[in-house]
Amino acid sequence: MAESKERDVQVFPIAANTLVMRCRSWERLRFEIEYALEKGTTANSYLIKGDRVALLDPPGASFTEIFLAALKEQIALSQIDYVILGHVNPNRMETLKALLAEAPQVKVVCSNPAAIAIEAADDLDPTLQVIKGTTDDLLDLGQGHQLSFIPTPTPRWPGGLCTYDDYTQVLYSDKFFGAHVCGEAIYDLDRESLKEDRRYYFDCVMAPNARQVEAALEKLADYAPRLYAVGHGPLVRYGVTELTQQYHQWSAQQKEQSLSVALIYASAYGNTATIAQAIARGVTKAGIAVESINAEQAETSDIKTAAEKCAGFIMGSPTLGGHAPTQIQTALGTVLSTASKTKLAGVFGSFGWSGEAIDLLERKFKDAGYSFGFEPIRVKFTPDETTLKYCEESGTDFAQTLKKSKRAKAPKTPATSVESAIGRLVGSLCVVTAQRGELASAMLASWVAQATFSPPGLTVAVSKDRAIETLLYPDSSFVLNILAEGKHLGPMKHFLKPFKPGEDRFEGVEVEETENGGLILPEAIAYLECRVKSRMDCGDHWVVYATVENGELIDSDAKTAVHHRKTGSHY
Numbered sequence: 001m002a003e004s005k006e007r008d009v010q011v012f013p014i015a016a017n018t019l020v021m022r023c024r025s026w027e028r029l030r031f032e033i034e035y036a037l038e039k040g041t042t043a044n045s046y047l048i049k050g051d052r053v054a055l056l057d058p059p060g061a062s063f064t065e066i067f068l069a070a071l072k073e074q075i076a077l078s079q080i081d082y083v084i085l086g087h088v089n090p091n092r093m094e095t096l097k098a099l100l101a102e103a104p105q106v107k108v109v110c111s112n113p114a115a116i117a118i119e120a121a122d123d124l125d126p127t128l129q130v131i132k133g134t135t136d137d138l139l140d141l142g143q144g145h146q147l148s149f150i151p152t153p154t155p156r157w158p159g160g161l162c163t164y165d166d167y168t169q170v171l172y173s174d175k176f177f178g179a180h181v182c183g184e185a186i187y188d189l190d191r192e193s194l195k196e197d198r199r200y201y202f203d204c205v206m207a208p209n210a211r212q213v214e215a216a217l218e219k220l221a222d223y224a225p226r227l228y229a230v231g232h233g234p235l236v237r238y239g240v241t242e243l244t245q246q247y248h249q250w251s252a253q254q255k256e257q258s259l260s261v262a263l264i265y266a267s268a269y270g271n272t273a274t275i276a277q278a279i280a281r282g283v284t285k286a287g288i289a290v291e292s293i294n295a296e297q298a299e300t301s302d303i304k305t306a307a308e309k310c311a312g313f314i315m316g317s318p319t320l321g322g323h324a325p326t327q328i329q330t331a332l333g334t335v336l337s338t339a340s341k342t343k344l345a346g347v348f349g350s351f352g353w354s355g356e357a358i359d360l361l362e363r364k365f366k367d368a369g370y371s372f373g374f375e376p377i378r379v380k381f382t383p384d385e386t387t388l389k390y391c392e393e394s395g396t397d398f399a400q401t402l403k404k405s406k407r408a409k410a411p412k413t414p415a416t417s418v419e420s421a422i423g424r425l426v427g428s429l430c431v432v433t434a435q436r437g438e439l440a441s442a443m444l445a446s447w448v449a450q451a452t453f454s455p456p457g458l459t460v461a462v463s464k465d466r467a468i469e470t471l472l473y474p475d476s477s478f479v480l481n482i483l484a485e486g487k488h489l490g491p492m493k494h495f496l497k498p499f500k501p502g503e504d505r506f507e508g509v510e511v512e513e514t515e516n517g518g519l520i521l522p523e524a525i526a527y528l529e530c531r532v533k534s535r536m537d538c539g540d541h542w543v544v545y546a547t548v549e550n551g552e553l554i555d556s557d558a559k560t561a562v563h564h565r566k567t568g569s570h571y
């Protein structure tokens with residue numbers, strides 16, 4: 001985890017007449033699923049000083065004061081001609097307001113959806129230059145800095161806009177190619193250490209929008225950037241080609257999934273969208289694709305197609321003035337008339353005090369005879385960390401139900417000889433326990449093996465749809481509780497039972513806490529306190545390699561319980 005330090009702004013020249021201003025938060029900035037690895041983040045803004053001056057992407061409200069102070073050290077605010085916005089949200093508009101109050105001459109350059117959001121905001125009435133998405137959209141800052149603009153809308157950020165400076169070959173990619181990591185490194189020199197963070201960021205914010213990501217990549221292919229000036233985390237200088245290929249590959253993987261879930265929502269202030277993202281993460285991690293649809297932007301035909309093609313649909317809405325927004329009501333009508341009654345349904349939303357919109361969705365789907373993949377999720381205003389985990393686990397449950405019904409429909413085939421042979425591999429029966437902040441989880445594990453002597457290290461294979469998987473990223477700690485033969489049935493039964501989303505895995509279980517905060521089970525004959533070093537992406541499992549930092553043999557007479565299986569295709 002990043003060490004705790006004051007927020008600051010790191011300023012650095014990145015190209016001719018171009019500075020990056022990285023607002024750094026060393027601690028988790030927001031309760032959104034994409035920040036869950038808790039490595040802090042940076043909100044990157046850029047300043048291009050040609051004959052005219054452009055500022056790209058001023059940060060959100062948590063940085064307004066320190067950012068404006070740092071900006072004034074670089075330039076008088078009265079000299080800024082343009083502010084270019086890669087996306088907008090209510091949080092970012094706060095800084096924009098403060099900036100425009102001191103620099104009313106600024107012209108705001110943004111996409112059409114962003115312009116609509118700005119025009120609807122209170123106390124904000126800037127001169128706008130709206131990008132139409134044609135080749136005429138050029139902005140000449142002088143001294144060679146000719147900027148072109150590439151609209152890259154996604155359901156999450158309908159106003160998405162990338163900017164390319166032909167002179168410096170910098171692509172200002174905003175939400176694309178980022179990672180939530182805070183540190184000293186301006187660039188991606190240590191690509192290996194960023195690997196997991198980039199993938200996690202993609203999985204959270206890009207995977208549920210894979211179709212739009214592919215469309216954006218296609219547009220960006222017309223440019224020849226030598227640098228991705230990203231919105232979050234280290235700038236991509238060394239890995240431009242590699243990361244572009246990975247984005248192509250990861251988006252394609254989503255398209256290849258045989259089942260998909262339509263996730264249809266609207267969100268005026270971002271809370272319902274935050275819940276949607278956590279649910280989507282839970283679905284995609286179980287190997288089912290998500291097609292996100294922002295009801296405020298989507299065409300009815302898109303909603304219809306998604307409702308027809310999906311194996312299940314999940315709808316979310318805020319409650320505003322006692323109602324669901326009109327676009328949600330329209331989308332609801334489309335879904336009800338299109339999706340066959342065998343499809344699995346889900347409902348969620350953020351509300352303030354009454355939550356009629358969620359009630360409406362639940363009632364309509366119930367009356368129509370759909371069954372639900374999880375209990376309707378009602379979140380008062382902004383979700384916290386525990387609620388986000390609950391939403392993620394609900395998404396995973398939803399996906400597992402779909403997979404189960406697909407398996408049930410498939411003809412039963414006896415285990416092949418190869419599967420039976422693999423089943424003869426045995427492993428020690430263990431319980432992995434892990435906790436971080438408010439969150440704690442556990443799982444039964446038998447695919448455990450010593451991997452190194454020096455340093456002492458082991459591997460554990462963790463199914464990608466396990467709830468505990470999010471607590472097993474590099475640098476996290478966990479305890480491997482090794483069970484005793486003869487005393488293993490109790491814990492085995494307990495930890496193998498299906499848990500509901502958010503259900504306490506330790507309810508009714510006595511655990512002892514180690515000095516380092518690890519959780520030990522009384523049935524363990526030995527325990528090992530481990531730290532994750534890396535994890536390998538292996539089909540349906542993560543193979544987690546961890547080194548052992550501490551441990552104890554509790555019962556030297558007992559034998560380790562061993563798991564004997566019939567086949568190698570499941571437990």
Ligand SMILES: Cc1cc2nc3c(=O)[nH]c(=O)nc-3n(C[C@H](O)[C@H](O)[C@H](O)COP(=O)(O)O)c2cc1C
Nearest residue numbers: 267268269270271272318321322351352353354355
């Ligand atoms: C103008 C306005 C009207 C609202 N009306 C209701 C309401 O009738 N009932 C309710 O439960 N919450 C109401 N709320 C609270 C919102 O539902 C709540 O802020 C929610 O988090 C918004 O979700 P969103 O961020 O996804 O837009 C209202 C909020 C605003 C700003």
